[in-house]
Amino acid sequence: MPGKGNSYDNAFTESFFKTQKHEEVHLWEYETFSDVIERIPYFIEGVYNNKRLHSSLGYRPPEEYERLLAKKGSRECMVC
Numbered sequence: 001m002p003g004k005g006n007s008y009d010n011a012f013t014e015s016f017f018k019t020q021k022h023e024e025v026h027l028w029e030y031e032t033f034s035d036v037i038e039r040i041p042y043f044i045e046g047v048y049n050n051k052r053l054h055s056s057l058g059y060r061p062p063e064e065y066e067r068l069l070a071k072k073g074s075r076e077c078m079v080c
Contacts, residue, residue, distance in 0.1 A: 019048070 024043040030036050049062045057065040 016048075019052075020044075023047070023052075 020040075020043060024039065024047070028035075028039055030039070051061055053059045053061060054065075060068070
């Protein structure tokens, strides 16, 4: 098994695609390729990044976690 930081370790990517398949692809009946092109970006930006809770981020959506990080970083810079 490769060590941490190895470029061949794609567990995070596999986890994302598993989630995408279970929460979007298998629940939506795509009729055309255009349906896929329309829905997948919506799932990533609208659902996965804004609504879905991630355990590795303290059970927060990525957008919220990034806002908290930015807010924390800006406060630290103001103190400097």
